[in-house]
Structure formats: structure tokens, C-alpha cells
Amino acid sequence: VAGVGRLRPAEPGASVATVVLDGDLADVPGTRSVVAALGPTDNFAGSESAPVTLTIRPARVSASVSTKLSVSSRRTGKATVTISAGRVVPTGKVTVRDGSRTLRTATLTTRSRGRATLTLPKLSRRTHTISVTYAGNDDVKPVTRSYRVTVR
Numbered sequence: 810v811a812g813v814g815r816l817r818p819a820e821p822g823a824s825v826a827t828v829v830l831d832g833d834l835a836d837v838p839g840t841r842s843v844v845a846a847l848g849p850t851d852n853f854a855g856s857e858s859a860p861v862t863l864t865i866r867p868a869r870v871s872a873s874v875s876t877k878l879s880v881s882s883r884r885t886g887k888a889t890v891t892i893s894a895g896r897v898v899p900t901g902k903v904t905v906r907d908g909s910r911t912l913r914t915a916t917l918t919t920r921s922r923g924r925a926t927l928t929l930p931k932l933s934r935r936t937h938t939i940s941v942t943y944a945g946n947d948d949v950k951p952v953t954r955s956y957r958v959t960v961r
Contacts, residue, residue: 838867867948870894874954876941878929882960886929890941892917894949899923902944907937917943932960 842860849855872894880886892899898919905912905927915925936959945951 838865840864869945869948869950870897872899872943872945872949872952874941874943874952876954876956878939878956878958880929880932880937880939880958880960882931882934885931888913888927888929888939888941890915890925890927890943892923892943892949892952894923897948899943899946899949901946901949903927904942904944905929906940906942907932912939932958934960936960 841863843863844860845858847853847855847857872892875891875893877889878886879888888905890903890905892903900917900919902914902916903925904914912929913927915927917923917925936957938955939958940953940955942953943949943951
């Protein structure tokens with residue numbers, strides 16, 4: 810594990826040591842039990858801490874947004890939003906806005922596989938800036954994409 814960590818005393822604030830982790834410990838996501846061991850010195854017999862749980866999470870990945878918009882001044886419209894994040898299935902909130910006005914919000918689940926279809930209200934006849942925002946989650950970074958749409 811190639812990684813660096815810090816040991817801290819029970820009271821918050823100062824770091825007492827920097828530790829380099831070897832082998833798989835920092836490179837492979839998962840949960841591991843670790844102990845801190847201090848070797849003996851001339852004045853100290855050495856000691857070992859109780860085991861603690863260390864959770865290694867993968868780095869957050871970037872996402873992209875693709876949206877198919879169908880809007881009208883005479884009837885409700887539709888936005889089909891797809892959030893792609895490589896091999897990670899995005900979960901969390903997707904919001905569609907017209908300027909600063911929220912039109913609809915949906916929640917992506919693992920079952921939806923990064924896709925949501927939202928019913929949009931009728932829009933007035935003019936050019937609108939429609940933005941689609943994915944809020945992100947622990948694994949995927951947030952992303953926003955804007956579209957200029959003219960309603961006739």
C-alpha cells in the first residue's frame with residue numbers, strides 16, 4: 810500500500826506521526842482492521858494499539874450528463890436525463906431548472922442505472938436556459954449541464 814496517514818493523540822489537534830502504508834492496504838477499496846505498533850527504544854518497552862477499522866474508498870469519479878428535452882408552450886414536456894460515470898452507477902438527486910426556477914427533481918437509484926424521465930411543465934414562448942444538475946454522491950462528483958431551448 811502506497812499511502813500516507815497520520816496518527817493523532819486522543820486530544821484533537823496535533824499530529825504525532827506520519828505513517829507510510831505498504832502493500833494492498835491503501836490501493837484496494839474495502840474495510841480492514843489495523844493496529845499502530847511502536848517498537849521498543851532504550852527508554853520505552855514498545856506497545857501496540859487495539860485494532861481499529863480503516864475504510865478505504867475509491868476516489869470519486871467524474872460524471873457526464875446527456876439529456877433529451879421535449880418542451881412546449883401548449884402541453885407538458887419531458888426530459889430524459891442520463892448520468893454516466895464509467896463503471897459506477899450514479900445514485901442521488903437530479904434537478905432540472907429553468908434559470909433559477911426548479912422545474913422537477915428526481916432521485917436516481919441503482920435500479921434506474923443513472924437514468925430518469927421527468928415530466929416538465931408547459932413553458933412560455935421564448936428562449937429558456939434549462940440546466941440539469943446531478944448532485945453527486947460519495948462515489949461520483951456533481952455535474953451540471955445547461956441547454957438553450959427556444960419554445961415557439
